[in-house]
Amino acid sequence: MISNIQTLQKFYTIIYKIPAGKVATYGQIAAIAGYPRKARLVGYALKGMGERSTVPWYRVINAQGKISFPEHSEHYSIQKTILESEGIVFSKSGKIDLRKFQWEGRK
DNA sequence: CTCGTGACGGTAT
DNA sequence: TATACCGCCACGA
DSSP: OOSOHHHHHHHHHHHHTSOTTOBEEHHHHHHHTTOTTOHHHHHHHHHHSOTTOOOOGGGEEOTTSSOSSOTTSHHHHHHHHHHHHTTOOBOTTSOBOHHHHBOOOOO
């Protein structure tokens, strides 16, 4: 957990804005929140939130266009399934084409 | 206080 | 395209 509640709220608020059918990267969320180069904080924020949270964490992926979980883990399959149900397409190598699906978010 | 560890990312090779 | 490194930084042992 991150002690700075303000920062957490900022991250969550931004993530809530990602529309279905689009994805954003950890670094992108951090940058929009005003914390460029602090992508890891976003990962920590999501890791620390409970299962019951309604934050669409599954719409956040890494800058390589891939899911940041081991390919055979439970989390991985859940995230991939949800994203595909929203229209996101995965390539053979498990990558998402950010040119097509990345959310062009702004503050 | 030091160290290892990440739901990360940019650069170099 | 694939590794390897390094910067970054909250946390916990």
